[in-house]
Amino acid sequence: MALQDCIFCKIATGQIPCHKIYENDSVLAFLDIGPLSEGHTLVIPKAHFEKLDQCPPEILSGVIQVVGNVSRAIVSALGCDGYNVLCNNGMAAGQEVHHIHFHVIPRTSGDDVFTEWKSGSCSKDQAELLANRITQNL
Amino acid sequence: MALQDCIFCKIATGQIPCHKIYENDSVLAFLDIGPLSEGHTLVIPKAHFEKLDQCPPEILSGVIQVVGNVSRAIVSALGCDGYNVLCNNGMAAGQEVHHIHFHVIPRTSGDDVFTEWKSGSCSKDQAELLANRITQNL
Numbered sequence: 001m002a003l004q005d006c007i008f009c010k011i012a013t014g015q016i017p018c019h020k021i022y023e024n025d026s027v028l029a030f031l032d033i034g035p036l037s038e039g040h041t042l043v044i045p046k047a048h049f050e051k052l053d054q055c056p057p058e059i060l061s062g063v064i065q066v067v068g069n070v071s072r073a074i075v076s077a078l079g080c081d082g083y084n085v086l087c088n089n090g091m092a093a094g095q096e097v098h099h100i101h102f103h104v105i106p107r108t109s110g111d112d113v114f115t116e117w118k119s120g121s122c123s124k125d126q127a128e129l130l131a132n133r134i135t136q137n138l
Numbered sequence: 139m140a141l142q143d144c145i146f147c148k149i150a151t152g153q154i155p156c157h158k159i160y161e162n163d164s165v166l167a168f169l170d171i172g173p174l175s176e177g178h179t180l181v182i183p184k185a186h187f188e189k190l191d192q193c194p195p196e197i198l199s200g201v202i203q204v205v206g207n208v209s210r211a212i213v214s215a216l217g218c219d220g221y222n223v224l225c226n227n228g229m230a231a232g233q234e235v236h237h238i239h240f241h242v243i244p245r246t247s248g249d250d251v252f253t254e255w256k257s258g259s260c261s262k263d264q265a266e267l268l269a270n271r272i273t274q275n276l
Contacts, residue, residue: 019269022276031265035258039268052223053210060206061199068198071227072191073275082228085190089209090220093245094252107231114232114252120173127169130177131157137211138160 003048008099012046021073026059027066032103036113039078039106043067050098051089067102080106084114141186146237150184159211164197165204170241174251177216177244181205188236189227205240218244222252 002009010016011030018030021041032040043066049055055063071083086103088095107113122130140147148154149168156168159179170178181204187193193201209221222243226233245251260268 019265021269021272031260031269033260035260037258038260039272041272051209053206053213055206057203057206060202064198064202065195068191068193068195069276070272071189073272075191076275077271081230082226082233084231085225085227087223088220089223090245092219092247092249093222093243095220105231107228109230111230120175122169122171122173122176127157131159131169133215134159134177134179134208134211137214138207 003099006048006097006099008044008097008101009048012044021070022066024062024066027062029066029070036103037080037106037108037111039074039080039104041070041074041104043070043102043104044099049100051095052087052100053089055100063100063102067104071104074104074106078106081109082107141237144186144235144237146182146235146239147186150182159208160204162200162204164200167204167208174241175218175244175246175249177212177218177242179208179212179242181208181240181242182237187238189233190225190238191227193238201238201240205242209242212242212244216244219247220245 002013011018012028021029026046028046029041029043032042043063045059045063067085084105140151149156150166159167164184166184167179167181170180181201183197183201205223212221224241
């Protein structure tokens with residue numbers, strides 16, 4: 001289903017143009033319009049789902065296969081040293097378009113994309129309690 | 139196949155303990171030992187593959203399903219506002235353990251995890267050339 005006001009639904013249906021990398025019946029990959037690095041690509045299901053945990057298994061499976069194939073192609077085409085695959089879910093996580101999308105962000109050694117990584121810590125007792133709380137919701 | 143010197147292979151085979159969130163025949167989810175936020179979880183295939191683009195389709199599909207299920211459980215358990223799903227591939231991308239892993243990072247509105255997002259731009263001509271270079275490698 002396409003949502004009337006969703007920009008990625010409009011891209012998926014061709015109402016808004018994009019620089020297409022790949023498409024099949026259910027998945028579309030295209031260049032990000034505001035790239036963090038050269039070749040920054042988005043991979044989306046054509047159908048509208050807001051977040052990863054709301055995406056049906058068969059669709060999600062199709063999307064991640066394309067993420068893998070596109071990543072391989074980006075590494076071959078650009079000769080980059082690595083890449084991040086990132087899916088932001090919810091405004092608090094930086095999701096700007098509320099149609100699930102995976103970023104594939106090519107990386108070069110020493111670039112300044114995603115330099116922040118502030119690891120915290122967690123005691124053994126805290127971790128046990130936390131793991132239990134999460135597993136009880138599975 | 140388990141690699142002798144891979145810490146995640148050792149966690150997958152039980153030689154190193156972890157705070158387990160979920161496991162099935164091919165996938166394991168456990169708390170990150172250096173959490174970026176409370177409930178930061180890693181999801182890995184039990185078999186050793188270095189990067190996403192090297193992971194066989196059926197394994198990748200199983201891993202992403204667990205990422206979805208664990209994300210849903212984290213949101214229910216912790217009541218967080220969102221979450222990032224992140225897979226770093228290659229040292230240039232910040233991959234520290236060279237066994238593919240998806241981070242699920244719970245997020246709260248206004249926290250200071252991943253605040254950096256420096257969008258660039260790309261001309262239409264540049265984007266067309268770039269898209270062609272990548273698609274030719276698919």
